[in-house]
Amino acid sequence: MEIQQIFSKISADEIARLTSNLVRFDTTNPPGNEHTAVEYIAHYLKPYGFELTFLEHEPQRATLLARLKGKSQRGAVVFNGHVDVVPVGAGTWQHPPFEGVIEQGKVWGRGSADMKGGVAAMMVAAKAIAQAQLPLEGDLILTATAGEEVNMLGARSLAQLPEAQHWQAVIISEPTSNQLGLAERGVFWPEITTYGKTAHGSTPELGINAVMMMVKLLSELEKLEIPFQPHPVLGNFTRSVNTIQGGVKVNVVPDQCSVMVDMRTLPGQDHAQLLGLLENFLAQLEKQIPAFKASIRLTYELPPAETPLNAPAVQRFLSAAKNHAGVEIPIIKVPFATEAAILVPALHVPTLIIGPGDPALAHQPNEYVEIEAMQRAACLYTAAAIEMLSPENPPAT
Numbered sequence: 001m002e003i004q005q006i007f008s009k010i011s012a013d014e015i016a017r018l019t020s021n022l023v024r025f026d027t028t029n030p031p032g033n034e035h036t037a038v039e040y041i042a043h044y045l046k047p048y049g050f051e052l053t054f055l056e057h058e059p060q061r062a063t064l065l066a067r068l069k070g071k072s073q074r075g076a077v078v079f080n081g082h083v084d085v086v087p088v089g090a091g092t093w094q095h096p097p098f099e100g101v102i103e104q105g106k107v108w109g110r111g112s113a114d115m116k117g118g119v120a121a122m123m124v125a126a127k128a129i130a131q132a133q134l135p136l137e138g139d140l141i142l143t144a145t146a147g148e149e150v151n152m153l154g155a156r157s158l159a160q161l162p163e164a165q166h167w168q169a170v171i172i173s174e175p176t177s178n179q180l181g182l183a184e185r186g187v188f189w190p191e192i193t194t195y196g197k198t199a200h201g202s203t204p205e206l207g208i209n210a211v212m213m214m215v216k217l218l219s220e221l222e223k224l225e226i227p228f229q230p231h232p233v234l235g236n237f238t239r240s241v242n243t244i245q246g247g248v249k250v251n252v253v254p255d256q257c258s259v260m261v262d263m264r265t266l267p268g269q270d271h272a273q274l275l276g277l278l279e280n281f282l283a284q285l286e287k288q289i290p291a292f293k294a295s296i297r298l299t300y301e302l303p304p305a306e307t308p309l310n311a312p313a314v315q316r317f318l319s320a321a322k323n324h325a326g327v328e329i330p331i332i333k334v335p336f337a338t339e340a341a342i343l344v345p346a347l348h349v350p351t352l353i354i355g356p357g358d359p360a361l362a363h364q365p366n367e368y369v370e371i372e373a374m375q376r377a378a379c380l381y382t383a384a385a386i387e388m389l390s391p392e393n394p395p396a397t
């Protein structure tokens with residue numbers, strides 16, 4: 001069967017309906033409650049020969065792995081997307097966030113762009129490939145994960161599967177307006193605390209003011225050089241002090257003050273080394289400033305992740321897009337952290353981030369995804385998977 005014939009089976013209406021139905025599962029994380037949403041996906045794929053495995057995390061929470069068996073041991077091609085969504089927030093919504101209203105060529109609602117529209121496009125692509133009954137050299141796997149928005153629960157369990165070491169490529173349908181992201185910055189969030197000694201506010205000379213110690217620390221932190229190599233796509237390492245907390249009352253000398261710093265790291269920056277550099281910085285301040293005392297605690301981190309442009313899986317994806325869908329796919333910077341941060345370091349698997357939603361709408365009120373963009377994405381996923389699993393092409397890895 002020609003690929004164009006398979007494309008003709010990819011129905012925009014069906015993708016829109018699936019997206020709308022997925023939006024209607026309230027998978028706000030926390031708490032997530034992804035189980036019913038991934039069961040819905042499993043139910044959709046089952047009639048087309050997919051083997052279904054649920055990785056159970058907690059009651060009401062699971063990640064789905066749906067597998068269409070290939071003939072040989074070639075590495076699987078994985079379609080991946082998360083089904084949890086961020087909270088609705090305080091903004092007003094033109095359409096109710098969990099009704100999945102279809103209007104003006106768009107599906108509206110929380111999670112439509114990030115990323116139930118991408119998941120729906122992958123479901124329809126997976127079904128189209130199964131129905132075509134092509135000889136596939138490796139498995140086609142669709143994974144619908146739990147927990148991406150908080151702690152990458154689902155991706156962490158996928159990374160532990162022994163078979164995942166052999167995967168050929170992972171395509172993640174996070175919103176990129178159908179452009180290809182191969183690299184993302186890491187997340188490094190230390191909390192730094194200064195300590196003092198409390199005293200009555202009227203006798204500050206008897207205390208040590210932790211807030212004023214923090215003032216000194218921050219002015220030195222501004223000047224601290226943190227080495228990095230600017231990245232051609234990702235740009236620079238960045239840091240920003242984004243919260244500060246100190247003191248309890250106007251008439252009490254504060255004995256503690258904490259800041260949280262948002263640092264975004266680049267491929268090549270090692271997080272353990274970065275933490276060591278900051279610890280050393282604090283130790284230096286203890287020597288220089290009388291009575292200075294501080295500590296650092298890493299509250300969250302995700303490593304930077306990068307798949308090289310010349311990876312065979314990437315080249316095959318780009319040529320499939322060009323040959324079968326007639327599009328040159330631009331390469332972009334992924335503006336946020338994705339499950340690639342877990343999968344790439346653990347599996348060294350080429351990971352391609354490309355999905356139909358507009359990244360600017362992720363986590364925003366009035367989120368929507370365009371139906372036409374979802375249909376285009378579904379064709380891209382279909383063409384890429386067929387190329388990667390075709391007996392006519394040599395393995396890409």
Ligand SMILES: [Zn+2]
Pocket residue numbers: 082114115148174175
């Ligand atoms: Zn997302």
